[in-house]
Amino acid sequence: MTVELPTSWRSTLPYLSEPLPPDLTPESASGGGVGVNLPMELVRQSVLEREYWQIPSEVLDAYRKFRPTPLWRATGFERAIGARVPVYMKYEGGNISGSHKLNTALAQAYYYKKAGVKELVTGTGAGQWGTAMAAACALFGLRCRVFMVESSLRRKPYRGVLMRMLGAEIHSSPSGLTAVCDRRADGIGNSLALAIGEAVEYAATHEGVAFCIGSGETYSILHQSVIGIESQAQLAELDAGVDMVVGAVGAGSNFGGIALPFHAEARATGSQPPTLVAAESSTAPKLTRGVYAYDKTDATGSGPLEAMYTIGSDYPIPDAHSAGLRFHGAAKIISAMRHTGDLAATAVTQQEALDAGRLLTRHEAVLPAPESGHALAAAAKLATAGADGMRAERGVLVCVSGHGYLDLAAYEQLLNDELGDEAPSETALLSAVSGLTPVSLGAGTPLLAGGPR
Structure with a gap:
């Protein structure tokens, strides 16, 4: 492929259906806080509705060591799952960190x-x-x-x-x-x-x-937009179209990176965007079963409370190979778009995730991280029978956000039939979010994303 490295990041802030809810300050929320030395440029990237941000030359030089990253049609994976439509994969595992991070x-x-x-x-x-x-x-x-x-x-x-x-x-x-x-x-x-x-x-x-x-900050999701920008150019070069874009969600950076540029492009051109599907772990199901409320981003509770889909920052998340997806809340921009219906979500068990990872390994010779397995499992469902009322009709693009070479212990448990899954009970979730302040819930809106109205 002849796709070039993007020279600018692309922000979705100008194209949100509603403005992001303001944070609650430490004074009004928790009575105190710690100072975070956030560079002013990162502050600007988080709040200004500027669409394009030039990537500094020093950062571009570092990007050139591993970007653009490859995108291909995963025909072996398609055959293995019995796909009805093409499945395209964007691979972010080819750098020293082994991931999009x-x-x-x-x-x-x-x-x-x-x-x-x-x-x-x-x-x-x-x-x-x-x-x-x-x-x-x-x-x-x-x-x-x-x-x-x-x-x-x-x-x-x-x-x-x-x-x-x-x-x-x-x-x-x-x-x-x-x-x-x-x-x-x-x-x-x-x-x-x-x-x-x-x-x-x-x-x-x-x-x-x-x-x-x-992961969760608006500026970090902005920096990940290189994934989606490259993907758009690579799909165009292949003369390929997709109606589903899938990424795994812990807080939201790799999903935001691949998906939000498609949202921005559609809003900018007045076209119909593909369905953006966030695949999360069933052990931390904030987008599918959480509440849209103000919550802490970490265990200190010292920073601002942010508007997020959350299962409660104090909820004891079960031990699982969801790994980087094992976070209680989703990023504020991802949560806002979920709330306005601009993205969809589905939950995946670790058994499903690692099974999908094994299929990719066997049929594409790529070993994905368990987090990426969640996106692959969701993509497989969308490309076949469908999931949660969604089914792809043209094609699916999925972000394989990292490699799994340092996650072989998880795959060993899969091979030894030692995996288990523990999803939160409705009672436990209600208890964990009971003290949170909802974000302007309208009439008829469920307290929990997957719960009763």
Whole structure:
């Protein structure tokens, strides 16, 4: 293919059906907060309704090492699932982090470096974001510290080794190093919100250190728009059309990256957009069973409360290979578009996700991360019998957001028939969200996305 690397990111903020609900400030929501050293350019990218943002030359130079990424028609996968329509795959696993996360990590490291920050600290679930941040910090000369969910680090110790190879300091979360860790003994090493909370606290209490986040923020989703922009050009080069675009959702960065440029293009040209389908884990089903409410983004509760689809930041999410999808809420821009009906959602079990990953491995010779398996499983349903009232009629585009070479323990459990699934009960979900403030729910709107009216 002759598709060129995009030189600008594309924002969907000018094309939302409704403005994003404002955050609730720490003073009005929780009575206090921590300072986050967010570079002004990232603030602007989060709030200004500017459609195009030029990618800095230093970031472009780093992108050229692995972008554009490949897109192909997955004919082997199509035959394996009995697809009625073509299935196209956009593969983001061919870089040092093994995932799409490097797209925003490089941008953030650049902007934080310009702002004078010396060290970046973050929390990570599956380890892809931590690895991406470690690599970006190494390239831009910053120190890096990562709090990784204990259950993930235990299963994938070589993620920790890779981050250390890149110069990062790694802590298993709960780490015992922070006050939020002491207050959240119920985390039991399975909470991404806790790992993020530890990173937030550490950054707030150390000079020259800033917290950074890889998925839910509007600016990080903007940086991921290179995925969708490239995909549009690659599909055009193949003279191919799709009516479904699918990505897995933890908070929303890879889904937003591949899907939102299609939304922006359709709104800009007055055309009909494809159906944008967010595939989430059935163990953390915020978009399919959550409530649209103000909630915490991490376990400290010190930052602004954001409008999101959530199952409650204090909900004890079951241990599962949903890994990076194991987050209680969806990004504010993804949640807003779900609320206005501009995107759809479906939940996938880890058995379905890893089965889909095994099919891709056998028939396309690509080993996907378990997170990507959720998107593949959803795409397989849409391309065959359909799911949740949706079925593709022209074609499906799916983002394979990362490779699974460091997730082989999950696939070993699949091969040994040792997987299990634990979906939240309706009672547990109602309890977890009962104290949250809803976001302007209209008459007849269900409290829970999948619950009774």
